[in-house]
Amino acid sequence: MSGKPWKVTYFNGRGRAESTRIVLTEAGVPFEDIRINKEKWDAMKESTPTHTLPILETDEGIVLSQSSAILRYLGRRFGMYNGDVMEEYRIDLVMNIIDDLVDKILIPALFEKDPLIKAEKMKKVEGEDLTGYLKLLSRELQAGGHGFFVGTELTIADVKVFTVLENMTSDFPETMAKWDDLREFKERIASRPKIAEWIKKRPNTWF
Numbered sequence: 001m002s003g004k005p006w007k008v009t010y011f012n013g014r015g016r017a018e019s020t021r022i023v024l025t026e027a028g029v030p031f032e033d034i035r036i037n038k039e040k041w042d043a044m045k046e047s048t049p050t051h052t053l054p055i056l057e058t059d060e061g062i063v064l065s066q067s068s069a070i071l072r073y074l075g076r077r078f079g080m081y082n083g084d085v086m087e088e089y090r091i092d093l094v095m096n097i098i099d100d101l102v103d104k105i106l107i108p109a110l111f112e113k114d115p116l117i118k119a120e121k122m123k124k125v126e127g128e129d130l131t132g133y134l135k136l137l138s139r140e141l142q143a144g145g146h147g148f149f150v151g152t153e154l155t156i157a158d159v160k161v162f163t164v165l166e167n168m169t170s171d172f173p174e175t176m177a178k179w180d181d182l183r184e185f186k187e188r189i190a191s192r193p194k195i196a197e198w199i200k201k202r203p204n205t206w207f
């Protein structure tokens, strides 16, 4: 490592940056947790690699973009994207299930600006859309077989699922309470010592 400070830049939320923050935390890598407002973002957007947040500046001073690509980069560097071809496929599969859930189901409902339409959308998510995804996640967790989605150690897939389960537990508590295996998984990840310490000290934000 060349020793430049790692920097995670995102808005003031967990959102798509939290999995990067948690992977760095679990790897024992200190990082600057930079949280910016819309004004600052508008001023820097064009200079970022894909004009989106989060971005990660590495210890080599390289700026990386796209949350899943960032996770794979960190996973390869810190041993959380390991395994044979099939295991890497299954890590990708779980991460893509989460991307679909976030992009197609959660974001359109949670970030709806009209309160009446938002209430309708949230009802539909909870009543119809979530179940299929939770079934898929539960099936993949069982397929992992060792308390992780893939293999016997924490991978970037576990971290990505964990961050979304955190959000869903506060947004849809009644539905999430029915999924013992996913709840236990979330609690197990949250109680890993470095992650537990991070959760205690991170800013308390609504997303």
Ligand SMILES: N[C@@H](CCC(=O)N[C@@H](CS)C(=O)NCC(=O)O)C(=O)O
Pocket: 015, 016, 045, 051, 052, 053, 054, 065, 066, 067, 068
């Ligand atoms: N596929 C991208 C999506 C990134 C994305 O949509 N980021 C949002 C914040 S969650 C953003 O940059 N919004 C501000 C903008 O688009 O100007 C990723 O996973 O990083």
